[in-house]
Amino acid sequence: MIRRATPNDVDGIIATNIECLPEHYPLSFWMEHIERWGDAFYVAEVNGKIVGYVMCRIEYGQGYVRNVMRTLGHVVSVAVREKFRRRGIATNLMLASMDAMKRVYGVEEVYLEVRVSNEPAINLYRKLGFEIVKKIENYYLDGEDAYVMAREL
Numbered sequence: 001m002i003r004r005a006t007p008n009d010v011d012g013i014i015a016t017n018i019e020c021l022p023e024h025y026p027l028s029f030w031m032e033h034i035e036r037w038g039d040a041f042y043v044a045e046v047n048g049k050i051v052g053y054v055m056c057r058i059e060y061g062q063g064y065v066r067n068v069m070r071t072l073g074h075v076v077s078v079a080v081r082e083k084f085r086r087r088g089i090a091t092n093l094m095l096a097s098m099d100a101m102k103r104v105y106g107v108e109e110v111y112l113e114v115r116v117s118n119e120p121a122i123n124l125y126r127k128l129g130f131e132i133v134k135k136i137e138n139y140y141l142d143g144e145d146a147y148v149m150a151r152e153l
Contacts, residue, residue, distance in 0.1 A: 002092050005034055005041040005053060012050030013043060020079035022142065033057060033076065039104040040073065042096045044080065044089045052080035054093040058105045064133040064150035065109050073101035073153070075112035078121075085120075094128055102153040111150035113139060125149045 005013065010030050017024060033055050034041050044052035055077045063070045075097070080089045101107035113136065114121050122132075130149040139146035 001045050002042055002089075002096050003045065004038060005043045005055075006038075007031065007034055009043050009050055009053075010034070013053045013055075016050055016053055016079050016081055017077065019081055021077065023077070023140070025077075030055070037105070040097045040100040042093050042100075044084070044093055046084065051084040052078075052089045052093055054078045054090075054097045056097055056101060058101065058107060063109045064111050064148060065131075065152050070108045071106050073098065073105070073107035073110040075110060078112075090121075090124055091128065094124075098128075098153060107153050109150060109152055111148055113146040113148055115140060116145045116147055122147065122149070 010027065013030060037057050040056040040058070042054050043050050054075065057074045057076055059072045059074050061069065061072055063072065078090060078093065098110055101110060112125065114125065116135070129151040131151065132147045133150045134148040136146045136148060
């Protein structure tokens with residue numbers, strides 16, 4: 001089941017993040033995103049357990065797709081536990097979040113950063129209409145580069 005995240009979900013969200021990704025955040029970071037942009041923060045739940053999430057923030061700035069000032073949705077983090085991958089969960093999390101970003105926050109463009117080596121994620125984002133618009137060298141703590149991918153909403 002895909003639903004909006006609540007503060008009670010944070011332990012399960014953090015556990016998913018730790019299992020799936022090398023990038024981690026302090027508790028206050030997760031709580032800030034639920035409190036400020038909670039309408040676009042979604043979790044996937046199976047049998048009462050969090051198995052995936054998408055965390056976003058809303059920004060105002062220069063667009064990547066169109067080089068104008070606009071309301072941007074920044075997909076900060078997406079993760080699905082390995083046992084639950086390839087079932088459409090990440091796709092449904094992203095679709096729910098993008099819909100909320102447009103409907104609730106008036107977002108005109110969505111962007112994210114992704115490791116250049118993460119081909120499954122890059123393919124997912126391409127399937128959702130994202131295009132690579134920029135490469136950032138040494139973006140991650142381990143020195144790996146990132147692609148910025150973006151799309152209009």
